[in-house]
Amino acid sequence: MDTTLGNGVETSINGANENGSKTWNSLFPSGGVENTWNLKWVESEVEGDATVVPRTIIDKGVDLRKDHLVGYFIDKKMPFYLVKRAVEREWKLKGGLQITSDGKVYYLKFVDLDERKKILEGGPIFVA
Known part of the structure; x- marks a missing residue:
């Protein structure tokens, strides 16, 4: 799936544009970062101007x-x-x-x- 942004920049989900050159999104793992890093939300507290x-x-x-x-x-x-x-x-x-x-x-x-x-x-x- 290819998309042209308003400024004329082409993007591609498969990692290549129409002329076959790589696009910026091919640098990142498919499926998103959540599949490669073990991230989780941590509720934070704030004391004054600092996060505890x-x-x-x-x-x-x-x-x-x-x-x-x-x-x-x-x-x-x-x-x-x-x-x-x-x-x-x-x-x-x-x-x-x-x-x-x-x-x-x-x-x-x-x-x-x-x-x-x-x-x-x-x-x-x-x-x-």
């Missing part, structure tokens, strides 16, 4: 990151690949390391908890 996050949600977040160290940059943000390469070179881990980032903060999950403890006790490192 229910304790159960906070506890899930704590449980998710309980074995991680969290890192951030004081000055300039560095590219992910550079950070990963620098910490692997600096720490020379035997057990391995999983690094994820939300764009501002780096989450470091260590395979070996003794190595994590050693890194934590070693203090900050310089990455450039």
Whole structure:
């Protein structure tokens, strides 16, 4: 099913327009986001100007990151690949390391908890 919007932009449900090129909606999973993510409505409370996050949600977040160290940059943000390469070179881990980032903060999950403890006790490192 093809539709032309008022501004002349063509859309297509099957992911291609009349000339066969891909359309923007082909980037997303068919069936909508509700089929790929486990989302649910949470009733919220407001105190003053702030929304109060229910304790159960906070506890899930704590449980998710309980074995991680969290890192951030004081000055300039560095590219992910550079950070990963620098910490692997600096720490020379035997057990391995999983690094994820939300764009501002780096989450470091260590395979070996003794190595994590050693890194934590070693203090900050310089990455450039």
